[in-house]
Amino acid sequence: MGARARQYFIIVFSFLTFLALSSAFQGKKQYKPCKSLILFFHDIIYNGKNAANATSAIVAAPEGANLTILAGQFRFGNIAVFDDPITLDNNLHSKPVGRAQGLYVYDTKNTFTAWLGFAFVLNSTDHQGTINFLGADPILTKSRDISIVGGTGDFFMHRGVATIMTDAFEGDVYFRLRVHIKFYECW
Amino acid sequence: MGARARQYFIIVFSFLTFLALSSAFQGKKQYKPCKSLILFFHDIIYNGKNAANATSAIVAAPEGANLTILAGQFRFGNIAVFDDPITLDNNLHSKPVGRAQGLYVYDTKNTFTAWLGFAFVLNSTDHQGTINFLGADPILTKSRDISIVGGTGDFFMHRGVATIMTDAFEGDVYFRLRVHIKFYECW
Amino acid sequence: MGARARQYFIIVFSFLTFLALSSAFQGKKQYKPCKSLILFFHDIIYNGKNAANATSAIVAAPEGANLTILAGQFRFGNIAVFDDPITLDNNLHSKPVGRAQGLYVYDTKNTFTAWLGFAFVLNSTDHQGTINFLGADPILTKSRDISIVGGTGDFFMHRGVATIMTDAFEGDVYFRLRVHIKFYECW
Numbered sequence: 001m002g003a004r005a006r007q008y009f010i011i012v013f014s015f016l017t018f019l020a021l022s023s024a025f026q027g028k029k030q031y032k033p034c035k036s037l038i039l040f041f042h043d044i045i046y047n048g049k050n051a052a053n054a055t056s057a058i059v060a061a062p063e064g065a066n067l068t069i070l071a072g073q074f075r076f077g078n079i080a081v082f083d084d085p086i087t088l089d090n091n092l093h094s095k096p097v098g099r100a101q102g103l104y105v106y107d108t109k110n111t112f113t114a115w116l117g118f119a120f121v122l123n124s125t126d127h128q129g130t131i132n133f134l135g136a137d138p139i140l141t142k143s144r145d146i147s148i149v150g151g152t153g154d155f156f157m158h159r160g161v162a163t164i165m166t167d168a169f170e171g172d173v174y175f176r177l178r179v180h181i182k183f184y185e186c187w
Numbered sequence: 188m189g190a191r192a193r194q195y196f197i198i199v200f201s202f203l204t205f206l207a208l209s210s211a212f213q214g215k216k217q218y219k220p221c222k223s224l225i226l227f228f229h230d231i232i233y234n235g236k237n238a239a240n241a242t243s244a245i246v247a248a249p250e251g252a253n254l255t256i257l258a259g260q261f262r263f264g265n266i267a268v269f270d271d272p273i274t275l276d277n278n279l280h281s282k283p284v285g286r287a288q289g290l291y292v293y294d295t296k297n298t299f300t301a302w303l304g305f306a307f308v309l310n311s312t313d314h315q316g317t318i319n320f321l322g323a324d325p326i327l328t329k330s331r332d333i334s335i336v337g338g339t340g341d342f343f344m345h346r347g348v349a350t351i352m353t354d355a356f357e358g359d360v361y362f363r364l365r366v367h368i369k370f371y372e373c374w
Numbered sequence: 375m376g377a378r379a380r381q382y383f384i385i386v387f388s389f390l391t392f393l394a395l396s397s398a399f400q401g402k403k404q405y406k407p408c409k410s411l412i413l414f415f416h417d418i419i420y421n422g423k424n425a426a427n428a429t430s431a432i433v434a435a436p437e438g439a440n441l442t443i444l445a446g447q448f449r450f451g452n453i454a455v456f457d458d459p460i461t462l463d464n465n466l467h468s469k470p471v472g473r474a475q476g477l478y479v480y481d482t483k484n485t486f487t488a489w490l491g492f493a494f495v496l497n498s499t500d501h502q503g504t505i506n507f508l509g510a511d512p513i514l515t516k517s518r519d520i521s522i523v524g525g526t527g528d529f530f531m532h533r534g535v536a537t538i539m540t541d542a543f544e545g546d547v548y549f550r551l552r553v554h555i556k557f558y559e560c561w
Binding site for chain 1: 442
Binding site: 102117156 | 246348
């Protein structure tokens with residue numbers, strides 16, 4: 001092997017090793033998102049008086065509860081259906097970039113927790129597509145993680161984790177969530 | 188390096204590069220399903236009179252609505268539970284190859300949209316296993332995509348996207364969906 | 375190429391081929407979990423009399439049913455919300471290692487089946503994090519599989535399959551599920 005051949009060989013070797021390694025460990029243990037975005041959504045719960053503004057409604061409740069007053073034991077058993085505006089900042093009146101649609105289920109008797117199943121339907125110049133979320137939400141915890149289990153359009157086949165923070169909570173009527181979307185599988 | 192060694196080297200180089208590249212870009216950006224199938228399912232909503240035939244029922248509704256008449260504002264807040272026959276063609280009376288089971292949630296006040304969470308439970312000579320779906324369904328759009336987030340049996344660990352089209356819609360009682368299942372992760 | 379160079383070349387070639395191949399076929403067709411655990415959870419359904427002990431409640435039911443007596447046709451249409459203790463063994467009174475939270479939906483008229491959407495929220499010295507489940511549950515089948523579609527914390531981005539067995543069933547009030555969690559994608 002001549003000097004040039006050896007040099008060439010070393011370059012090829014390094015390149016292939018890099019490719020093979022980066023492929024073998026593709027996305028593992030490094031926990032760095034391949035794509036991320038921060039969005040807010042705004043939920044106004046129907047309370048019997050705010051039909052015009054409400055973006056969500058309680059549609060199921062345990063025995064003895066009704067559909068306008070949230071259930072007594074930390075809302076245990078309430079299912080709410082929502083269609084909430086998504087915005088780029090924390091202002092309810094900013095131009096929506098999409099809708100958060102699905103349901104939340106209050107599922108603990110002795111504290112506030114919910115099970116979430118919903119989609120972000122994004123329809124803006126920046127993003128076209130849907131993102132599907134699923135997960136347990138221990139509401140009183142400052143920052144909590146749910147799963148991003150799939151996507152369509154711009155988010156075709158994406159998976160990841162979303163970190164949720166309650167950005168505002170006003171009585172029983174309004175709350176705003178900050179959603180930090182971190183994709184770890186991008187296509 | 189002799190001519191033969193060089194030739195050998197080039198072949199090995201090409202082969203390794205091909206492997207490394209095809210591995211690095213494994214399944215990415217090509218968007219070609221590793222498996223696909225087209226199925227139909229048929230939903231007959233209980234309306235208070237069709238108990239014998241109905242395959243789904245409204246089980247939750249917002250305040251002021253009831254469980255046999257779909258809710259007033261584009262059905263906002265209705266949750267329906269279903270157990271619908273799946274067929275290979277668009278004929279309700281074809282031999283079912285499985286059941287579509289789960290729920291749909293009408294979630295917009297000013298148009299028809301739903302959030303879907305359901306499974307296909309397939310049990311035929313061709314397919315044994317389940318496929319789990321999740322997603323936003325803008326019902327009035329001709330063709331819309333939801334996520335396939337997992338599977339079992341023949342569809343063990345599969346992921347993909349399903350393109351849904353409303354194949355028929357008869358009043359408030361019957362609809363038929365055509366589901367084009369496209370798996371992009373097969374095991 | 376000298377003898378040593380050739381030897382070196384062969385080693386590099388083998389190593390790279392191994393890496394490339396093991397990467398190309400990464401985890402496919404071998405069906406061996408990268409992580410697995412067996413857990414139990416315990417569900418005590420509210421029946422109008424056991425408010426103190428109940429861990430779940432029916433919150434939706436079809437027309438004609440109510441929220442304390444499970445619906446007539448194999449509970450078709452009932453949605454139950456639950457917050458059930460998870461234990462390492464089959465003893466309801468063992469120290470819980472977390473909570474199973476979410477909902478089950480009875481979805482067949484002529485047999486017992488359910489659609490499940492729930493999370494395991496684990497909080498013990500061994501495990502910190504959540505696991506998200508989704509799937510069809512043909513309750514009367516001894517062993518059935520549902521999908522694990524995501525996770526957070528210790529189960530960050532994990533996917534897999536869970537094999538569920540009804541470990542005990544006492545009337546309409548108590549059941550215990552054995553959940554064999556098998557992750558096939560670990561991060």
